Amino acid sequence: MSNETETSKTFVAVDSIEYAENSIVSKTILKKPTGNITLFAFDKGEGLSEHTTPHDAMLQVLDGKAEITIGGKLNDLQAGQSIILPAKVPHAVKANEKFKMMLTMIKS
Structure with missing residues (x-):
């Protein structure tokens, strides 16, 4: 069974994922060969260390605040x-602080 969100059903992205203490929670909304949409919930103090990906992505903050460093900025x-x-x-x-985001990755 897929953990993707059911298609053709209304949902509220920010309410579709919950925070977990001292953790980063992720939930796949849609996964296709051309790209993915994933929700994340970060507890305060959590993060993703510097890395690169082969594809462009759009990060949308749904709740709270985040520090995003891109190319050192x-x-x-x-x-x-x-x-x-x-x-x-x-x-x-x-x-x-705690924050939630939606990441849309476009594969090229």
Whole structure:
């Protein structure tokens, strides 16, 4: 059985994933050969260390605030804001407080 969100049904992204103490929780919304949509919930102090991906992605903050570093430049985002993570450019994610995000990766 897939853990993807059921198609053709209304859902509220921010309410579709819960925080877990001292953890990062992820939930796949849609997974296709052309790209993925994934929800994440970061507890305060959690993060993803600097890494690169071969594909562009759009990060949307759904709840809270996040520090997103792209190519060495720090970006402070809050709920309602988005940023593009370019392919092959190092980026990192840090939760100075709890936050939720949706990541849409486009494969090329």
